[in-house]
Structure formats: C-alpha cells, structure tokens
Amino acid sequence: MDMLEFLSYGFIQRAIVAGSFIAVLCSVLGVLLVLRRLSLMGDGLAHVTFGSVALGLALKVYPLYVSIPLVMISSVGILKLIERAGIYGDAAIGIVSSLGIAVGVVIASASGGFNVDILSYLFGNILSIGAAEVYISMFLAALVLLTICFYFDEIFSMTFDEEFAKASGINVARINLILAVLTSITVVLTMRLVGIMLTSALLILPAVTAFQIGRGFKHTLFIAAATGVVSVITGIFVSFCINLPAGASIVLINFVLFFVAFALRRCSFFHE
Amino acid sequence: MQTVVSAQDFSCRHNSAEVLSDLNFEVGEGDYVGLVGPNGSGKTTLIKAMLGLIKSAKGCIRVFGYHPDEQQEWPKIGYLPQKHLSLNQGFPSTVREIVGLGLFARKKSSSRIRETDIEAIDRALELTNISGISHKLIGDLSGGQQQRVFIARALVNEPKLLILDEPTTALDPETRENFFALVNSLNKEKRVTVIFVTHDMGTIGKYASKLLYLDKRIIFYGSFDEFCRSDSMAHFFGESSQHIICHKHN
Numbered sequence: 066m067d068m069l070e071f072l073s074y075g076f077i078q079r080a081i082v083a084g085s086f087i088a089v090l091c092s093v094l095g096v097l098l099v100l101r102r103l104s105l106m107g108d109g110l111a112h113v114t115f116g117s118v119a120l121g122l123a124l125k126v127y128p129l130y131v132s133i134p135l136v137m138i139s140s141v142g143i144l145k146l147i148e149r150a151g152i153y154g155d156a157a158i159g160i161v162s163s164l165g166i167a168v169g170v171v172i173a174s175a176s177g178g179f180n181v182d183i184l185s186y187l188f189g190n191i192l193s194i195g196a197a198e199v200y201i202s203m204f205l206a207a208l209v210l211l212t213i214c215f216y217f218d219e220i221f222s223m224t225f226d227e228e229f230a231k232a233s234g235i236n237v238a239r240i241n242l243i244l245a246v247l248t249s250i251t252v253v254l255t256m257r258l259v260g261i262m263l264t265s266a267l268l269i270l271p272a273v274t275a276f277q278i279g280r281g282f283k284h285t286l287f288i289a290a291a292t293g294v295v296s297v298i299t300g301i302f303v304s305f306c307i308n309l310p311a312g313a314s315i316v317l318i319n320f321v322l323f324f325v326a327f328a329l330r331r332c333s334f335f336h337e
Numbered sequence: 338m339q340t341v342v343s344a345q346d347f348s349c350r351h352n353s354a355e356v357l358s359d360l361n362f363e364v365g366e367g368d369y370v371g372l373v374g375p376n377g378s379g380k381t382t383l384i385k386a387m388l389g390l391i392k393s394a395k396g397c398i399r400v401f402g403y404h405p406d407e408q409q410e411w412p413k414i415g416y417l418p419q420k421h422l423s424l425n426q427g428f429p430s431t432v433r434e435i436v437g438l439g440l441f442a443r444k445k446s447s448s449r450i451r452e453t454d455i456e457a458i459d460r461a462l463e464l465t466n467i468s469g470i471s472h473k474l475i476g477d478l479s480g481g482q483q484q485r486v487f488i489a490r491a492l493v494n495e496p497k498l499l500i501l502d503e504p505t506t507a508l509d510p511e512t513r514e515n516f517f518a519l520v521n522s523l524n525k526e527k528r529v530t531v532i533f534v535t536h537d538m539g540t541i542g543k544y545a546s547k548l549l550y551l552d553k554r555i556i557f558y559g560s561f562d563e564f565c566r567s568d569s570m571a572h573f574f575g576e577s578s579q580h581i582i583c584h585k586h587n
Contacts, residue, residue: 100428222438225428228418229490232388233442234411279429280474 086206088293091267109158113165140245270319277326346396371541374551411442415496426476439493
C-alpha cells in the first residue's frame with residue numbers, strides 16, 4: 066500500500082485529523098482519571114448516555130441535548146458519592162452506570178421501542194466521520210487542553226494529594242466540577258464520533274502506557290497524548306491495509322504500545 | 338505578641354459523635370506547641386479544622402485572624418499531613434515537581450515557574466538534604482525519603498506557621514534528630530510558629546515551648562515544666578507515668 070494513496074482518501078484524512086484530536090484529549094483526561102482511580106468513568110458515563118438517549122427519543126428531543134446535561138449531572142453525582150458517601154470510585158461509577166442502563170431499558174420498554182436505532186447514537190465509526198465532526202473534535206480538544214493548561218497547577222496538585230491542595234487554598238470543589246464537565250462532554254461527543262469502545266480505550270491505554278516510561282507529570286501527559294495519536298494513525302493504516310475494523314485495530318495497537326513500554330521499563334531503560 | 342491560632346468554644350462532630358469539645362486556646366507567634374494525646378483524641382481533627390478541611394460544629398477557630406473558609410494567608414502556612422499511606426506509588430512525578438506543589442499557595446494561579454520559584458525549591462531540597470534525588474520519581478524512593486520530600490514541600494514557601502502531623506514516623510533515628518533540629522532552628526532563628534503532632538511526649542518536651550494535651554477536650558495547655566509540676570496531671574496520668582514522661586525529657 067502506497068502511503069500517498071492511503072492519505073489521498075478524504076475519509077482517511079478526516080479520520081486521522083479528528084482521531085488525533087480525540088486521542089490527545091482522551092489521553093490527557095485519561096491520565097487524570099486513571100491517577101484518581103476513576104479509570105472506568107468513560108464506561109460508566111457511556112451507560113448513562115444510553116439511558117439519556119432513550120429519554121431524549123421518548124421525549125422527542127434531539128438525544129444529545131438530553132445526554133450532555135444528564136451525563137454532566139451523573140459525572141458530578143459520581144464525585145459526590147465518593148466525597149459524601151465515602152465509597153470507592155469504582156463502586157460509585159458502578160452505581161451510576163447501572164442506574165443509567167436500567168433507566169434506559171425501562172424507558173425503551175415503556176415507549177414500545179423507537180423508530181430510530183438507539184444504538185446508532187452510541188456507536189460511532191471513526192471512518193465515517195464528516196467534516197463537521199472534524200471541527201467538533203478540534204474545538205473540543207482545544208477547549209479541554211486550554212482549560213487544563215489554565216488550571217494546570219491546581220489539577221496537578223489535587224490529582225497528587227487532594228487534602229494538601231485544599232490546604233494550599235485551592236478550590237478543589239470547583240476544579241472537580243470543571244473536570245467532571247469536561248469528561249462528560251468528551252465522553253458523550255467522542256462516543257458519537259468514534260464509539261464507546263474506542264473512547265474508553267483512549268481514556269485508559271495511552272495513560273497506562275505513559276506511566277511506564279514517564280519521567281514527570283508533564284512528560285507523562287505528553288507521552289500519553291503522543292501514544293494516543295500514534296495508535297490512531299497506525300491503527301487506521303493497519304485497518305485500511307488488511308481490511309480490519311478501525312476502532313478495534315486502534316485498541317490493539319494501543320495494547321502493543323503498552324506492552325512495549327512495559328517491557329522497556331522492565332529492562333530498566335527508563336528507570337534507574 | 339501576635340496571635341497566630343485562636344480557638345473559641347470550638348467543637349467538632351463526626352457522624353453525630355463529638356470529636357472535639359469546647360476548645361479554647363491561643364498560639365502566639367514564635368510558639369512551639371507539641372500537640373499530644375492518645376489515638377482518637379482529635380489531634381489530626383484539630384489541625385484539619387485549622388486548615389478548613391473539617392467544618393466546626395460550634396465556635397470558631399482562626400489562623401492569622403482568618404476563619405478557614407476566608408483564609409487569605411495560605412502562603413504563610415506550611416502543612417505536612419500524616420504519613421502518606423494513600424500515596425499512589427506509581428504516580429509519575431519527580432521529587433522536584435512535588436516540592437514545587439507547595440508554591441501554589443503563593444502563586445494563586447497556574448503560571449510559569451519563575452527564577453525565584455526555582456531558588457525556593459532548591460533551598461527546600463537542600464534544607465531537607467534531598468537535592469541529590471530531585472530528579473527521581475516519588476514511587477522510586479523509600480518511605481523515609483518520601484517523608485523528606487513532603488517536609489520540603491511544607492517548607493518551600495518559608496512559612497510563618499508550620500503544622501506537622503506526626504512527621505517523624507517514617508524517619509530513621511539520625512534523620513529524625515536532624516528533623517527536630519531543623520524545626521527547632523526555624524522556630525528559634527526565624528520565629529516560625531510550630532504545631533507538632535506527636536505521640537513522643539519525651540522528645541517533644543525537649544523542644545516545645547508549650548504542650549497541648551488533647552483527649553477530645555483540652556486536658557492540659559501550658560509549658561512542659563508546668564506539666565511536670567502539675568498535681569492535676571499527676572492525678573490524670575498517674576505519678577509514675579508523669580515521672581517517666583518528664584524523666585525522658587530531662
């Protein structure tokens with residue numbers, strides 16, 4: 066396969082551009098979520114999206130208009146459950162996630178089914194991304210990255226030690242809210258663009274790959290973003306060459322990168 | 338003498354149980370207070386309340402004249418939490434980055450690190466004798482080294498009030514002695530006010546100018562000598578226990 070020929074297709078160009086932006090924003094958010102032991106936040110919010118899409122269809126409102134605020138509320142709800150009820154992050158995600166699914170099933174059942182395929186709102190395909198969606202992914206990536214840059218010290222401090230961050234005068238509740246909102250928007254929109262499997266994978270795998278070889282917090286964020294972008298481009302190329310599903314190929318490439326980083330760490334290339 | 342910490346009728350509850358009851362005390366500038374008491378006596382709760390990490394149920398506690406919710410003097414406060422049992426050993430941060438986190442209180446917002454910030458970090462690293470490991474990841478260090486990193490983070494702003502919650506638990510005897518000497522010199526030479534939570538009453542008696550013995554309420558607040566001479570303390574602890582504590586001090 067000639068690389069120039071591969072890059073000459075419009076749908077490939079759009080997939081690479083949008084996929085790269087989504088990879089950067091998911092990877093950077095993923096580092097923060099994994100370090101705060103909220104790795105499955107993406108999966109949990111995806112299940113809430115199912116319930117909220119069903120609600121939107123039942124109310125005959127464009128589903129994303131219902132999904133975005135409801136997923137934001139759920140995301141904040143997860144944080145409040147951890148903070149107020151004193152339960153672990155995975156359990157809080159499990160509660161909200163199963164509630165989302167249950168509500169979706171009840172609404173779908175009570176409505177007697179929908180004319181539109183509910184799953185089409187949940188499972189996007191990176192190779193079918195349109196021009197408008199490329200702009201959405203660029204805007205979203207810029208929004209998330211600028212916010213993280215603006216609050217970098219606060220986010221770093223509270224990711225490392227929330228209690229110390231509070232004792233330094235950081236408004237932890239406000240930063241938590243901002244991160245919850247950014248995560249919600251990212252999950253809802255990227256799920257629609259590239260599917261839940263890829264969104265969830267891009268939130269976790271580049272982050273854990275970067276943890277193997279990162280030599281500092283900023284360095285780790287940079288490696289995670291680079292890993293995400295490399296996996297998207299390589300995954301699309303591999304899927305095009307040997308006719309495999311693009312999303313699954315990107316996930317597999319991510320796993321290979323994680324394994325290589327893990328092996329390098331074991332061989333003490335990066336750690337003294 | 339300026340009052341640094343003051344508590345008035347301060348009480349605190351946790352799950353409907355009263356953890357601290359009607360505390361009234363003042364800590365003045367330059368005081369070195371040993372905060373002691375049995376497990377569950379409310380020592381950590383008290384310092385968390387000073388920092389606004391726990392809300393009061395009644396009364397108020399002020400640091401540098403401010404209620405914790407309206408605190409304006411965060412850069413003047415250095416805080417070392419109880420041993421970091423929950424520290425994620427895989428956290429991808431270097432020693433230098435973590436010490437630099439202490440600077441946020443004076444920066445107020447995310448901004449570029451300035452020359453003065455780098456100098457402050459270097460000073461804190463030197464003071465705690467960890468300059469040689471500043472490039473290492475926190476998870477690659479021993480428990481004692483990690484504790485020194487957190488001490489450096491508490492000192493990086495050159496605080497006027499140092500709140501230390503059992504800071505010497507993970508330290509070897511030599512490092513522990515050096516740490517006590519460091520805190521003592523900050524207190525004596527720079528008039529840094531110190532609140533030092535510990536179970537080691539004998540050692541803290543050597544350094545602290547005041548002893549605050551807590552058991553959900555204030556049992557004793559005064560100098561160590563007063564503590565040793567106090568008949569009511571002899572009654573409370575039993576004469577032999579009081580003698581052992583005071584003997585260790587001497």
